[in-house]
Amino acid sequence: MLGKSFCRFPLTPLTMVGSIPKLLPLIFEASGDSAVADPMLWVHILAGAVALVAGLTAVATTKGGRRHNQAGKLYAATMGVVVLTAFPLAVWASNWFLFAIAIFTGYLIGSGYRVIIRQRAGVVDPTASDYALQGGMLVVASLMIGIGGYGSIAGGIELGEVLVVFGFIGGTLAWRELRQLRSEQPAQTPWISRHIAFMGGGYIATVTAAVTVNLTMLPELLRWLGPTAVGTPLIVYATSIYRPRFSR
Numbered sequence: 001m002l003g004k005s006f007c008r009f010p011l012t013p014l015t016m017v018g019s020i021p022k023l024l025p026l027i028f029e030a031s032g033d034s035a036v037a038d039p040m041l042w043v044h045i046l047a048g049a050v051a052l053v054a055g056l057t058a059v060a061t062t063k064g065g066r067r068h069n070q071a072g073k074l075y076a077a078t079m080g081v082v083v084l085t086a087f088p089l090a091v092w093a094s095n096w097f098l099f100a101i102a103i104f105t106g107y108l109i110g111s112g113y114r115v116i117i118r119q120r121a122g123v124v125d126p127t128a129s130d131y132a133l134q135g136g137m138l139v140v141a142s143l144m145i146g147i148g149g150y151g152s153i154a155g156g157i158e159l160g161e162v163l164v165v166f167g168f169i170g171g172t173l174a175w176r177e178l179r180q181l182r183s184e185q186p187a188q189t190p191w192i193s194r195h196i197a198f199m200g201g202g203y204i205a206t207v208t209a210a211v212t213v214n215l216t217m218l219p220e221l222l223r224w225l226g227p228t229a230v231g232t233p234l235i236v237y238a239t240s241i242y243r244p245r246f247s248r
């Protein structure tokens with residue numbers, strides 16, 4: 001049943017170290033299996049902390065350089081751990097809001113890394129995995145928008161507006177990427193622009209998690225959507241800087 005408990009558990013590196021005392025009881029009550037939830041939560045938190053630092057390093061270093069590549073790989077790997085541990089933790093806590101956010105975050109990181117893999121391998125034609133990744137997000141985004149919109153109007157889901165915004169972003173990116181995959185190579189958006197958009201969006205999700213869990217003195221909606229409002233113009237700026245360099 002959808003209700004206010006739908007988004008009460010603040011999970012996503014979604015969980016940070018300072019929040020452990022108030023998070024553990026919620027998980028244990030929901031799962032009844034602290035022997036499993038406890039170590040999984042610690043792995044989730046530690047991976048999220050490393051991802052936050054690695055992502056910042058990737059953002060701050062020159063794109064294409066050795067330090068950027070190393071930091072980017074570490075960020076993608078640790079966020080993979082964060083997302084994979086988020087799924088069972090969200091299920092145990094009956095928190096389907098954050099289950100959807102984990103899918104959204106995993107999609108952004110996976111797509112950003114997939115762009116690099118295709119570029120380095122010289123892959124031109126789309127594969128079944130490309131269609132599955134983008135098509136799957138399109139389906140999830142539709143559900144996020146529908147459920148979040150209904151919850152915002154009916155009042156049955158707290159932070160339904162966040163689901164709508166993130167669902168719209170994910171759906172737009174997935175639709176655009178599907179069109180890219182079906183278009184001729186010269187008509188495609190340069191790979192660097194797509195890589196920055198996906199990985200930048202993924203890091204916004206990482207920062208959002210840290211802000212949401214730790215800056216509790218701020219209004220809840222501001223914590224969830226503020227990083228997106230700040231980060232999106234920065235992604236546009238970074239794209240304008242690096243697109244000409246990688247198009248030469």
